[in-house]
Amino acid sequence: MGFRLRRRRFGQLMLISAIFSAVGNWATKVFAQTRPPSSPSVRTIPGTDTVDLTLRVNGTARAVKIEPRVTLLDALREYIGLTGSKKGCDHGQCGACTVLVNGRRINSCLTLALMHEGDEITTIEGLAKGDxxxxxxxxxxxxxxxxxxxxxxxxxxxxxxxxxxxxxxxxxxxxxxxxxxxxxxxxxxxxxxxxxxxxxxxxxxxxxxxxxxxxxxxxxxx
Incomplete structure (x- = not known):
């Protein structure tokens, strides 16, 4: 009888341990999903080199310090502050990001900013002449x-x-x-x-x- 009681007690302890382990795993997953994302922005990724770049946009030279992977669209919007060009699909399929480079239209989400140093870039902000x-x-x-x-x-x-x-x-x-x-x-x-x-x-x-x-x-x- 004593052996059976000890075995039953051991089984109960194992069951309780399994329950606590499952609850702990669940809580860890929930916490990971609800806490604010900690991934850094594109400007602050440690160990990533930046380049000094001058883009000629709407007739004005604009100096920026960006990572080589930054697209022309993100350079215009996030670094230069010209938010007229929109990010729609970000895959070159919708045309919302279209700008003019040397007079030709391109999808600015599909090209890197550093590829266009020395080019004449025109955005929607540069089409009007004053008022x-x-x-x-x-x-x-x-x-x-x-x-x-x-x-x-x-x-x-x-x-x-x-x-x-x-x-x-x-x-x-x-x-x-x-x-x-x-x-x-x-x-x-x-x-x-x-x-x-x-x-x-x-x-x-x-x-x-x-x-x-x-x-x-x-x-x-x-």
Missing amino acids: ALHPLQAAFIKHDGFQCGYCTPGQICSAVALLDEVATGTASAVTADVRQTGGVKLTDAEIRERMSGNICRCGAYPGIVAAIREASASPRGV
Whole structure:
């Protein structure tokens, strides 16, 4: 009888120990999930070298000290303070981060900032001349080419490059005849094809097409 009691007592102690162990593991996981993240920001990772870089943005030289892995988009937003260019998908699929580099449109989330030292970078903030809006900015307002406005900076920068491409006769996938006199005719199909890399989740595409069509005929030019 005494042996059976001792064995039963031993089993009870083992069960209690297992319960306490399970509770401890659960509490550790909960604490790890609820405590504030301790990972440092991109500017303070120990052991990561930084580089001194000068970017020419909207006609002004801007000196920054960044890590080599910083994208052009993050350099513009987080280091220079130009937050017009938006981070949407961060995979080059939505076009919200579109800026102009040497007159050509690029997805700034897909390129490193240090690759563009010496380039002429233009963001949405650099299109207006003082209080005078760029023709495309004015046309977007007139034709309601936006709703929430998140994609609008990228849409407008992309449209600026689009008009330059058409002016130089650059064909697209829907250009019927690249040999036609007078260059490429900017039809609605041409606009939609050339703007297909810029997504508007609000669906303001009719206004965007109308705005670009009107801006293309602006006497002020782009």
